[in-house]
Amino acid sequence: MLILRGEPGIGKTALLGYAASQAAGFRVVRAAGVESEMELPFAGVHQVCAPILGRIDSIPSPQRDALRIAFGLQEGPAPDRFMVGLAVLTLLAEEADEQPLLCMADDAQWLDQSSLQVLSFVARRLVAERIAMLFGSRAPEEAHELAGLPDLTLRGLADRDARALLASAVHGPLDPQVRDRIIAETGGNPLALLQLPRDVGPAELAGGFWLPGAGQLTTRIENSFVQQFRRLPPETQTVLLLAAAEPTGDAALLSQAGALMGVDPEASAPAESAGLVECGAVIRFGHPLVRSAVYQAASAVDRRAAHQALAEATDPASDPDRRAWHRAHATVGPDETVAAELERSAGRAQARGGLAAAAAFLERAAALTPDSWQRTDRALAAAEAKTRSGAFDGALKLLALAEARPLDELRRARIDLLSAQLAFVSNRGSEASPLLVAAARRLEPIDVDLARATYLDALNAAIFAGSRARPGGSTREVARAARRALAASLPLSARDLLLDGLATNFSEGYSAGLPRIRRALTAFERDNSTEAEHRWLWLAGIAANHAWDERRWDMFSGRHVRFTRDSGALSELPFALNQRAYVVLFAGDLMAASALVEEAQAATEAMGGSRTQYAALALAALRGDEAETAALARAAKEDFVLRGESIGNFIAKWATALLNNGLGNYHVALAAAADAYGSPPDVTKVAWGLVEGIEAAARSGSPDLGTDALRRLTETTSVAGGDWALGIEARSRALLSEGESADELYREAITRLTGTRMRVELARAYLVHGEWLRRANRRVEAREQLRVAYEMLTEMGMNGFAARARRELVSTGEVVRRRAVDDFAQLTAQETQIARLARDGMTNQEISTHLFISPRTVEWHLSNVFTKLGITSRKDLRPIRP
Structure with missing residues (x-):
């Protein structure tokens, strides 16, 4: 896998051609990006796959269907972008099983966004396949989906070689001064050295009075071709x-x-x-x-x-989108027939998961629409599609186009709404919530349903902004405005129930809002059929966490990730992945959480952003990585200053407290936790800070601070009930209790948390109980609890807490021996994942689908696992806990 980078004419295309000519025994498939074709979804991938589509029936049916839908060969729901990528990887791997494959993509910076994402997905997963991939691209920023892949930047020819090449292109005398000037001005660019002399007469070349053409080198080369x-x-x-x-x-x-x-x-x-x-x-x-x-x-x-x-x-039946694209470029002025055809193409593109392509079709349709009202509507639809695909600058330009004429109240409200939503998705800080409230108020007399949806958006934005929300945009102010809004029509949707529940919670208190929040969560659990409901899954997940409902938090976070992948809603994907990562982290699967964090970072980079990944903070803290936690906390605090995103500041403080509780630095942990739960009570994750503060206070000799934090914690846990909430409450009470009362509370915490998915919290319950037993001089019982804690914490990779458990075990007189499961420490993260799935009975094909790699790569990793562990088959794999 290699990316050839460099300016036009530097030799990328020539080197790709040379590679193809030298690839004896390889089958060559290729694509070439074309700037004007960037609107057509999966056009580049289709170029690569077209010669081998005869093998499509040999790949698993979910992958086959995803690829056929992406190529417009069959109808169906929008395919998961990652499933399309896996389908292409599997298809190429199938072809490579018969004959090694060279896959080339020239001018990658001009490939359509869907294709570039899929091909970079494939490139990052080539391990054991007989596939070579070569890309030709310009500057890195022109194809940022390829960032991080191996690359080679091509430079101009050295002076001696440049002179030789120039001499080969000039048939006649060449003045030395002219020669040196050409070499200097072309910078040794081979194509320029060959092309520019063709436009200069023999007299100028020989006489020494040649003048270079104006403009950039690329323009001058193109002029030569012209x-x-x-x-x-x-x-x-x-x-x-x-x-x-x-x-x-x-x-x-x-x-x-x-x-x-x-x-x-x-x-x-x-x-x-x-x-x-x-x-x-x-x-x-x-x-x-x-x-x-x-x-x-x-x-x-x-x-x-x-x-x-x-x-x-072009056949309108087999390729209607390309036909519409050509018709749009053939049209001089407004033409409703062509605009309507483009709008239909946008619908097909969106159905195939091509939001960026849908936006491009709609943008062109708007430009060709004769009716001014309909032109505004199409421009707004294009702006919305660009917003959801992460093209924020393009969305702003389309909004400006929509605002270029006088508007009625409905369209004015739609523009205000989209402007506010754009502010939220591009910069989830202090600006968005008051803008959304203003848009909601404008919408109330026009469209009650849309107004209520906008108030829910405003609550979402206010949660991010926290204490940094601008006037009129705090959760309490938004909640009160929403409570004053007109009631929704019956029957109430899941979204309406969620708005009522959260608005009541933030305006009247946790006890008043919880029953309504639970009704909303039940409604969301039953209704996962429409995009409108999916739009609120992130907030539904937040509400589930707020209600201490671990089962629904798990469910909604998983559904949200699937939806954002399926729809290609790139702007939402990092947030969906981050919330999912938290669920997985609390379940103790740090390896899976790490994969989600990496994916979220890749999605953010694909949009050209650099937002801090908050789940990465929690992951680093649980791993006990001081340097990484500190670096990410600084970045989160910078986001707080830059964007007014208060939730990031809270997460940074909470993660700092979590890290230092694990390391036993209780005074540092207490200070960080106190800062975290000192935030306004409308921050939904404040309970996390309270939990860390209670443990730090108990261990640092500040029980009064812990008692106050416990009082605030129980305002939610005692009302919410359930094993997660009551298990955390029992553990927290035990930390501040003494004698048999403490022992009973610790045991209650362990019993309750055993019935939950929250293995991190359970392991910590065993740890603090074992520590208490040791201090009570009940060493035999302490060893039992501490052994369990140490085993769990070590297996999960919670190194700070595991070291704390080990120190406690040693203090009881225990000799801490190397565990049998430590054999797996020599495996890489992916090898451990594959070994675990193979042990659980998955086939290579099933594992490849689960991990988005090819079956050959699974086989290769398993071979390495068997070699490292000295075993010969899957049945020899010992249990590998997540």
Whole structure:
């Protein structure tokens, strides 16, 4: 796997071609990004897969269906983007089993977003497959989905080589000063050295009075190609223009379009002789800059004529979106027929999971819409799609377009709403909640349902902003405004119940709001059928956590991740993954949480962002990693200052307290926890800070501080009930109690937490009980509890807490021996995951689907596992706990 990076003309395409020519015994599949084709979803992936689609029936049916839907070959629900990636990986691996495969993608910066994400997904998972991948791309920022992959930046030729290449392109005398000037100005760019002398007369080259053309090097190279293009016969120019306007290069389609324009198919011969194109079943340009030069050199009238011919030649049944795309480029002014066709293409693109493509189709449809009201509506729909796909700058431009004319009250309210939502998803800080409240109030007399949905958005934003919310945007202020809003029509939806429950909670208190929140959670559990309900799953998960409902927190976080992946809603994915990671962390599966954190970071980077991943903070703290926790806490506090995102500041303090409780630095933990639970009571995770504060206070000799924190904690746990809440309450009370009362409370905590998914909390209950027993000089009983704690904490990778448990065990006189499960410490994280799944009975194919890798990679990892552990089959795998 390698990315060749560099400026246009530096040799990326030539090197890719050389690699293909040298790939003896390999099958070569390739794609080439085309700037004008970035609107078509999965177009680049289709180029790669088209030659081997005959194997599609050999891949598992969920992957096969996802790929067929993505390519528009069958209808169905929008495919999971990761399932499409896995399908492509499996398809390529199947082909590579028969013959090694070289997969190449040139001009990757111009691949459509869906394709670039899928191909980078595949590239990151190549381990044991007989597949080589090569990308050609410009500067890293132009294809940030490829960030972090191995790359090679190409530079200009050295002076000696540049002189030799230039001499080969100049047939006649060359003045030394002109030669040195050309070499200096081209920076040794090979294509420039070959092309620029073609536009300079022999007298100028020999006489020493050549002047360079104006503009950037790329422009000057393109101008050279333009001059060659204009010297060709008119019919040849038409053939090249058709090829430049149709990215697939399908010779049959181009021949048909040429016939419609009255062009002889053999007219391409002069261009082929000049090295501008290669003709076969697919027509390819000698260099990507030739394509852009040809297209830009043609007049607007000729370009429209070419697109019109290509639209007429394209089958509307098999490729309606490409036909609509050509028709849009052939249209001069407003045309409702074409705009409506583009709108239908947007719907198909969204159904295939291509939100970015849907936005592009809608944007073009808006530009071609004759009716001003409908133009505004399509611009708003495009802005919404761009917002959800993470293209925030594009969304802002479309909002400006929508606002360019006088608006009625409904559209004004929609613009206000989308502006506020954009502020929220792009910067979940102090600005969004008051904007959303203002939009909701404007909507109340127009659309009660939409107004209530907007109030719920505002509550969501207020939770993030916390104490930093602007006036009118705190959770209490938003809740009161929502309570004054008109009632929803019956029957109440899950969303309406959630709004009522949270608004009551934040305005009247936990006890008043909890019954309504629980009704909302029940409704969400029953209704997972519509996108409207999925929109609120993140907040439903927060509400479940607030209600100490671990089962529904688990359920909703999992559903939210699946939905954001399926819909391609990239702007929501990092938040869904972070919440899911917290659920997995509390369950003690730090390995799975780490994978979610990495995915969230990748999704954030794909949007060009650098937001702190809050789940990464919790992961580092649970692992006992002081340096990583400190670095992430600093970043979260910077976000707090930059964006006014109070929840990040809280998480940083809570994670600091958690880390130091694990390390036994109780005074540091107490100070951090006190800062955390000193936040306003409307922060839903404040209970987490209280729990850490109670333990730190008890261990640092500050029981009064712990008692106050316990009082605040029980205001939610005693009302919520349930084993999670009451188990945490019992453990916290025990820490501040003495004698038999403490012992009974510790045992109650262990009993209750054993019945939950919260293995981290259970392990900590065993630990503090064992510590209490040791101090009570009940060493035999202490050893029993501490052994369990040490085993659990070590297996989970909670190194700080595990070290604390080990110290306590040693203090009881125990000799802490190496555990049998420690054999697995020599495995990598992925090997451990695969070994665990194989032990649990999954086949290689099932494991590959679960972990988004190929079956061959699973087989390779299992082989390494068997070698490292000295075993020969799956049945020899010892239990590996998550």
